[in-house]
Amino acid sequence: MARSMMKDLTEGKPLKLVLSFAFPLLFGMLFQQFYSFVDTAIVGRYLGAEKLAAVGATGSVNFLVIGLCLGFCSGFAIPIAQAFGAKNEHEVRRSAWHAAVLCVVLSLVFGLAATLLCKPLLRLMNTPEEILDSSASYIRIIFAAIPCCVLYNMASGILRSLGDSRTPVVFLVLASLVNIALDLVLIIYCGMDVAGAAVATAISQLVSGLGCLIVIMRKFPILKLTKEDRRFSMKRARSMLGIGLPMGLQFSITAIGSVVVQWSVNGLGVNAVAAVSAAVKLSMFFACVFDALASTMATFAGQNTGARKLDRVRQGLRAASEVGIIYCVLALGVVLLFGDKMLGLFIDSGENAAVMELAFHYLKINASFYIPLLFVNIVRLCIQGMGYTRIAMFAGLSEMVARVAVALLVVPAAGFTGACFANPAAWVMADLFLFPCYFRLLKSLSGRMATGKEEWKESRTRIHRVA
Template identity: 35%
Template sequence: MIDMTTGNPGKLITRFALPLLLGNILQQTYNIVDSIVVGNFIGSEALAAVGNSGIIIFLLISMFAGIGMGAVILVSQFFGAKQEEKLRTAVDTIYIGMSVAALIITLCGIGAAEPFLRLMHTPEGATMEMSVTYVRTIFLGTAMSFGYNINASILQGIGDSKSPLLFLSIATVLNIVLDLLFVTVFDMGVFGVALATIIAQGTSFIFGAVYINRKIKIFRLFSHRMRFDSRILLQSFQIGLPAGIQNLLFCVGTIVLQRLVNSYGPAFMAGYSATNKIDMFVFMPILSFANAITTYVGQNVGAKNLDRVKEGVRSALIISVSTAIIMSILVTIFGRYLLMAFTQDAEVIKTGEEFIKRLMPGYFLLAIIFTLNSTVRGAGETFMPMLASFVSLLVARVPLAYLFNYIGGRYNIFWCYGAGWFAGSLIIVSYYLSGRWKNKAFRFVEEAEKPKR
């Protein structure tokens, strides 16, 4: 565990972020392997189906994921404040609440798969059939996915980013082996790809739970003395609901954009999907430093040290923006060769290249947005990150995608990303510099110190 309330902020954030980065790369690696196996051994329609399905899966878990994020921010603040009893209760409350959520999402996901896919204008025939199969199978494993991610998030809240890397390594290796086995040997198609994901995440979840109970002494998972605290759950809602709505808005906007992409057929869809996989690798350092700054801010808010918060944010911005610029240049140069790992289809590769050329120039803005969103969120303010994301996506990106499509044709759709990031950055940069986010700090730790009535 890393106590981020003392020591050099830049070094602490980097030390915490590097295992997160390796973990995110591993996670994307097995997502990439899914796509490579699907694209090369099943076909471009299957690649389009898998890429098309991801946003629906994220849509149905997004609200609950936001509530979970709120609980994890509380964990980091309680840890920083040295309130161990509240920390144990928060962990118990997260597990109980998310267990109920997993059951609800499983049922909703299986039932809503086909209607949502039709809403997105998924082409009928093989693409639709494979998309429905993939989505429904993934939702059968919701509990496994939640369990793995809850373990990782709780550990990150107390400053441990190395153990989740171990759990994810297990999932990645197992997923790759099962992908190849189910698809190339047993010819199970996209069902085999989804099943491999469920088994890998389930194995990692179980291993992680056993590891935590043996190594972490502050709390214990699945204890017969688990406690549910309605006040902590309410606080999690207060912090996490705007984050959940932000995720929901992202999904809605992405679905509307996906409808436009889908209207150009499976090859355009496949190019868009393949580029999104590459995009996630560029995004990984940004996400890793954003998650690190959330924990850093949460712990230092718990310790009531705002001067360290500002010093850490400066360090995180410099590192994240510099990395985004370097990565975007490399992907622009080598984009064609990266796309060829997914497919040899010329039309698919052409779409991907055009997407990359329009996506990468504005990537440094995304680094700014995520770093500052995570900063104010770690302090307990989640409305403004939601507002910045709403403006970036639904006010700017989606309408501009349709406008650029009308004016310049299908490839110019992709200029909407940079334009949206610019709009969102104006809001969150202004809010951070105003200092108003400081008004939300300390309130949850102080409330936890009050006795229950």
């Protein structure tokens, strides 16, 4: 049964494989956004615009810390995908064991540090005083539950590396239903305010993580560890940290720019904060396709790089690009025609007409740049799947520079409209770095593979050390 749950992406038509692998991921992400919608709608409708702003004001600092954790989970999964593509089951198990140990240690360290520092971070971001306590109450619980978040993302990352994109979705859907139910109970009936939404999120993450872990232990004999597999190697741990931490830092570097933008938006008042919060929630729904294609490219590129089939890496990226561009055009049309009505899920247009107008303005500008966002996702994850996580990190640096420039130079002059262009500027800047980088790395890796298996491995090691 486990063998049928795994998928070898090194054989078959790339377009068909990309679509079949991405579709379950997309379904799970859409369902995740659905429960996020419900979460936001409950907060906005039952607790009011000020509480919605309080939760929204934590978005960037949340991304700063949680993004770091998600990044190292994604990075640790890359050696597993490459070993699976190379048909080396012993390396699959050893990489999975080291990933698990590192995740336990890092999640505890980051969870404790972030929980203690959450309120100073919110003050540093110029969070409005009237929502500061509520924001801190929400994000403190989210940070304390980082180990739950890491459990799901590492377990699901291992499953996807082996070609199973369906099992993580099953438990993500289950977690979403749990989250919705707990939101209703804790916020509406128990009166827990925004803390109820945070507790619901933490419990649902734990449920999904434990579910994936149980499947790994019961259904995947390839991951059944021997005494030799569990022998911990500091050399291997350092090697995996060299892949995982750059991916985490990439998320965090990108988030630093978002934090600065959030700081500038916070200075525009509660209405602006609430508008961006609602618009970002809806944008995340449309971005699910980009995330699904990106996760697909990470696994596709990882397996085919491990199998030394770089032509298939090119073909896979082309297939993802074609599907993504068609979607971008359709998504923009939907936003222009129905975006204001969709925002009504979070905002009462009668009582908060000013917030609605700002949110729709933000959404339209961002949707106009979905094609650059598509390429940021799929090209970067393709590069990371090939093993060049440190180089891809510089794309995050490009995004940070663009966002900081807009926040400090454009927002003071153009106000809210300036803030609307922070993300598009970041996406374009990252693409200007990623495309030349991708073609150069692909050419370089092709040349090294042609020199022979052992020489290629040594060359890649040198590249990672320098990158």
